[in-house]
Amino acid sequence: MKVLIVGGGGREHALVWKLAQSPRVTALFCAPGNAGIASMAECHPIAGEEIGRLRDFALERRIDLTVVGPEGPLAAGIVDEFRKARLPIFGPSQSAARIEASKAFSKDLMARLRIPTAEAKAFTELEPALTYLDHRDAPIVIKADGLAQGKGVVIARSRLEAKEAASAMLQGKAFGEAGTRVVIEDYLDGEELTIMAFTDGKTVIPMIPAQDHKQLEDGDRGPNTGGMGAYAPAPIGTPAVVDRVRRTILEPIVGGLSQMGRPFHGVIYAGLMMVNDDPKVLEFNARMGDPETQAVLPLLKTDLLEVLLGVVEHRLDQVSVEWHSGVAVCVVLAAEGYPSAPVKGRIIRGLDGWDDSPSLILFHAGTGKTPSGTATAGGRVLDITGVGKDFHAARERAYDGVRRITFEGMQYRRDIGSRALLGR
Numbered sequence: 001m002k003v004l005i006v007g008g009g010g011r012e013h014a015l016v017w018k019l020a021q022s023p024r025v026t027a028l029f030c031a032p033g034n035a036g037i038a039s040m041a042e043c044h045p046i047a048g049e050e051i052g053r054l055r056d057f058a059l060e061r062r063i064d065l066t067v068v069g070p071e072g073p074l075a076a077g078i079v080d081e082f083r084k085a086r087l088p089i090f091g092p093s094q095s096a097a098r099i100e101a102s103k104a105f106s107k108d109l110m111a112r113l114r115i116p117t118a119e120a121k122a123f124t125e126l127e128p129a130l131t132y133l134d135h136r137d138a139p140i141v142i143k144a145d146g147l148a149q150g151k152g153v154v155i156a157r158s159r160l161e162a163k164e165a166a167s168a169m170l171q172g173k174a175f176g177e178a179g180t181r182v183v184i185e186d187y188l189d190g191e192e193l194t195i196m197a198f199t200d201g202k203t204v205i206p207m208i209p210a211q212d213h214k215q216l217e218d219g220d221r222g223p224n225t226g227g228m229g230a231y232a233p234a235p236i237g238t239p240a241v242v243d244r245v246r247r248t249i250l251e252p253i254v255g256g257l258s259q260m261g262r263p264f265h266g267v268i269y270a271g272l273m274m275v276n277d278d279p280k281v282l283e284f285n286a287r288m289g290d291p292e293t294q295a296v297l298p299l300l301k302t303d304l305l306e307v308l309l310g311v312v313e314h315r316l317d318q319v320s321v322e323w324h325s326g327v328a329v330c331v332v333l334a335a336e337g338y339p340s341a342p343v344k345g346r347i348i349r350g351l352d353g354w355d356d357s358p359s360l361i362l363f364h365a366g367t368g369k370t371p372s373g374t375a376t377a378g379g380r381v382l383d384i385t386g387v388g389k390d391f392h393a394a395r396e397r398a399y400d401g402v403r404r405i406t407f408e409g410m411q412y413r414r415d416i417g418s419r420a421l422l423g424r
């Protein structure tokens, strides 16, 4: 089978890496890809949003399966466009991807389905939003409705800060189109947990639970980022918790979307807050997480292609998904200036000599080829995943890998997975 992966970050490298192990995959393509993906797949410089060009490429090259990594192309309707051309594609339709692309839509559906989540209200006008805030306590959370690349959420510590954030989004257009509607949501205190699941709109198969580290600096300090590391399986996501999330959150949302005529096929991602022992939804995403994927896929024992085909062919009930018993820790190496203004073009050293070990894996995220060698080309540059029998071993392996890489201004956290060491 010829498989095309859409995207060019660490998540997509992990997808390519895993699919390359499938005996039925005969050729891998990626658009646009990156310098690391280029060693495993034929890369083409087509952006995820250029849906017409991607469709034409898939038709020309007779691609048997397309797998969409990022949310942008899903929200823009890539799946609908491919289906019209009778091209098999893994991911939700535009109408199902709305579960991620509009937080107001998502909150409204959760309320109707009685899925546990924080109380919230959506606003398009500033005055009623300010009045609402007068009646809520701080801290309180202000969210831009649309896709904002992880930058559309403000945790306001005071009412004043909340009002400023709401004004900046609704009047100042701080997030452009994404912020013309805001969701004001009660603050939840607890520990975060990610549970992603494969679904064909009927069957829901959760993956092992993961946790990511959003902030730039050790000890969860500094600005929010796309994610500085992840680990799996997260100890707080016990089998009982995963089962409860499946029954009370994942199956209801998938069933609800089907009933609305928006059947969801692909990976549904539940971002959760464990409040005491109760999982509550912070958000849904319509695709795999980055960097959670780089910690989760190395532990997948089943051939990923078989799972993806089970989804696309609507027979996921016939697929059994199995996992290796160890744990994985993924450390992100970011560029100088990340997240606000990452410096591109810095030459990266230490990229050679990584063998095909399944317990130390180098994924490229934002890298590109230059005449003087492989260089930084994005905010998050490389992801290093260590796999071991426990978190101690996996962390040690991952950080051994980190020490092999150097580039000017490299930033990374030293404490990825340390929470898991506490055994919670």
Ligand SMILES: Nc1ncnc2c1ncn2[C@@H]1O[C@H](COP(=O)(O)OP(=O)(O)O)[C@@H](O)[C@H]1O
Residues within 6 Å of the ligand: 118, 141, 143, 148, 149, 150, 151, 152, 153, 155, 185, 186, 187, 188, 189, 192, 214, 271, 282, 283
């Ligand atoms: N209701 C909430 N209470 C506490 N923290 C929250 C709440 N909603 C979001 N957050 C924090 O903000 C982060 C981003 O919010 P999220 O809804 O996941 O939006 P996005 O990923 O689109 O930026 C979460 O990972 C969490 O740390």
Ligand SMILES: [Mg+2]
Residues within 6 Å of the ligand: 271, 283
């Ligand atoms: Mg999130």
